[in-house]
Amino acid sequence: MQQLKVLLWILMAELATSATVDSFIFTNGFTGSKLILDGLASITENGLLRLTNDTKQSTGHAIYPTPFNFLQPSTGMAVSFSTTFVFAMIPQDSMYHGHGMEFFIATTSNFSGLFNHSNNGSSSNYNVAVEFDAILNAEYDIDSNHIGIHDINGEISNSSLHAGYFDDRTGEFHNLSLVSGEPMQVWVDYDGGEMTLNVTLSPIQMMKPKRPLLSLVVNLSSILFNSMYVGFSSSTGTVVACDHYILGWSFKLNGLVPEALNISTLPPLPEHTANKEKAKHPITIWLPVVGSVVLLTSVAVVVMFIIMRRRRIKFAELIEDWELQYGPHRFSYKTLFKATKGFKDKQLLGVGGFGKVYKGVLPKSNTEVAVKRISHESMQGMREFIAEIVTLGRLRHRNLVQLLGYSRRKGELLLVYNYMPNGSLGKSLHCKDKPALNWYQRLHIIKGVASGLQYLHEDWEQVVIHRDIKTNNVLLDSELNGRLGDFGLARLYDHDMDPQTTQVAGTMGYIAPELARTGRPTTLTDVFAFGVFVLEVACGRRPIDFQVKGDNQIVLVVGC
Incomplete structure (x- = not known):
């Protein structure tokens, strides 16, 4: 009888440990969380997950200890997943700061196999990674304050944009500084049915914006596996360091996490080191400097106003009320002009009744695109343009040509598509x-x-x-x-x-x-x-x- 009880106890324990985990949430800090930590990563006394400290040229990693099943057993397709977290990057110097941080999905929790000095920062480290980069790598990056979807299929970068968010009411883009020291919230959502990976950023006081900052159509079925880990990685630079904190974190398979973590229960951040340094400087030192800067700035503003006025006339665009409701991403005419090298004939892909199509390369992301140029003189061209904006801009399917955005200028309508290298x-x-x-x-x-x-x-x-x-x-x-x-x-x-x-x-x-x-x-x-x-x-x-x-x-x- 005693042996039977022991066998039953062992069986129940195995069933409990093999139960499928599909979600977790840390909204009261990370104290007692049992995260797998490596390098500089630690849990502070008040429950903050601190990925780095003042040590230079070092890294910190934190991984949730239980793996997740990212594939549907019946079809082998990648399941939907969603995660949100609140982070803050606090530079230890007001003018200089260290590197950024990443949220990643990896095949192992073994740091000796996943991270080492020879491959740290390499795309081979992760299967999927969302990067929050505060320095400029001239070879790969668009600027020193951007968010990117990286390392899918071993590529350096799949999509990246300047850090910020889109206003739900006006559609206007607002910049955010990753190293402001202020907490921000991120949402990373993958729709397995639509095969769309979205990344959304906002200040902690705001609700989740309706329009994501990044949206990438990608099939993760061949990238993700049955047993994979989620976590964070961060590193410091050679000159000065930067503190990277995670205040709260939630993750869920086959569903969406709550729109916002409970701000009132998140642990507080330490006082900014940069702000302490500013308080030590006497105001009398800064007044002459400010006066000189204001004078020089005034002269520069007048000169720039004249230059920019001429450039605005050259690259003047049209914006109507309906575009705020229906338009997807809007490109500036200047961006498309540069991408197509001034719409040169050598960039021409084809000519039809609708107009001409040019090949282009977007200057910041190096993404190859096809730009359809339609004349305003034709009413049919206007109707075609509006129809494509309203329909194709909202359609998502792997066998439809994706409309990336558009632009309007006096006498011209421009549509931007994914470039199809094999033509029609x-x-x-x-x-x-x-x-x-x-x-x-x-x-x-x-x-x-x-x-x-x-x-x-x-x-x-x-x-x-x-x-x-x-x-x-x-x-x-x-x-x-x-x-x-x-x-x-x-x-x-x-x-x-x-x-x-x-x-x-x-x-x-x-x-x-x-x-x-x-x-x-x-x-x-x-x-x-x-x-x-x-x-x-x-x-x-x-x-x-x-x-x-x-x-x-x-x-x-x-x-x-």
């Missing part, structure tokens, strides 16, 4: 200088476009009728995945409503017979065009061969 499917099928696609590649492209069309018709919050499905509007990325683009003719309506438009639109050879008679587009007319698209991809012939004249003209599908 139409060119791959019909240009002799392109290598022929094999059947496996063609079938893969067809399946991808079908998946994107299913999302538009059935799975999104509204029904989207594309109205111009054809091979020239399907672009191929670096892995020859088909992505449906050009939503200039698209129409939206609710799932329980009927489309109101009666205007015939599309391309000859892809237009359904009933559309030509009734003028009313539906999801079925899109499906007809998709059927013609499938035939064209399968046999390599255009729907209508205009090069053949007279009765011998080849028509792929004859409507009745």
Whole structure:
């Protein structure tokens, strides 16, 4: 009997230790948390997680001791996850400061294997990392105060922006200084279904902004594994050090963490060292310096005003009220002008009825983009522009071309997309200088476009009728995945409503017979065009061969 009790006790203990952990929260400090600490990392007396101290050229790491299962057992796809934490970076000198910190997801909690002097800071350290960088690495970084999604698939940087947040009411961007010494809250959310990784930042007094600072469409299924650890890493510089603190931390799988940690229960930060130093300086020392600076600044402001006024005229833009509601990220015309090298002809990717498309490289992030340039002179161009802003700016699917942003200027409309290095499917099928696609590649492209069309018709919050499905509007990325683009003719309506438009639109050879008679587009007319698209991809012939004249003209599908 005694032996049976012992066996039952052991079985219950094993079941308890093998239970799946899917969340945790530290809102009253980290005292007694049993985090795995390394290097400079420690728990202060009042419960702060301190990653670094005044030791120079050193590191600190903290990892939650229990691993998490980041993959769905049935499908092997990455699950959704969400984390939020409050941090503060306090420089020990008001003018100089140390490095930044990172939130990471790694395959091991063994610091000897994960971090060492030869690979510290290397992308091989983590599977996924969100960096809060306070120094400028001229080779990789955009500035000395930025947040970046790093190290996915071993890359140096996948996406980064200057630290700040977007105002929910006006959409205006507000800068934040990472080394201000003030606490800030971060949210890192991954939607496994949409395959979107978002990073949001705000001052601790604010609620979570609706628009994230960074948003990256990425499939983490091949990056994450069944057993992985979450934690923080930080380092100090060679000149002076910087204190990095975590005040509170929450994490959850398959759901969203609470929008804000309880500020009233978070442990307080120590007094800023930089503020103590400022108090020691007599005000009489600073008054002459301030006077000289004000005089020089006034002269500089007048000169800069004249220069900037001329530049504003050159790069003048248009902003209307509807853009605050519907517009995604807005690029300055100056940024796109530099990215495309002044819209030079050597950057030209193609020309169509809508205008011209140029290849560009964004100056700060080195991201390759395609910039569509449309003329204001055409009312159709204006309608196409607004349709793409309203629809494509909110759509998220791996088989749709992602609209990254836009810009408007006198006489011009500009749309910014992900650059597709393999161009349009139409060119791959019909240009002799392109290598022929094999059947496996063609079938893969067809399946991808079908998946994107299913999302538009059935799975999104509204029904989207594309109205111009054809091979020239399907672009191929670096892995020859088909992505449906050009939503200039698209129409939206609710799932329980009927489309109101009666205007015939599309391309000859892809237009359904009933559309030509009734003028009313539906999801079925899109499906007809998709059927013609499938035939064209399968046999390599255009729907209508205009090069053949007279009765011998080849028509792929004859409507009745």
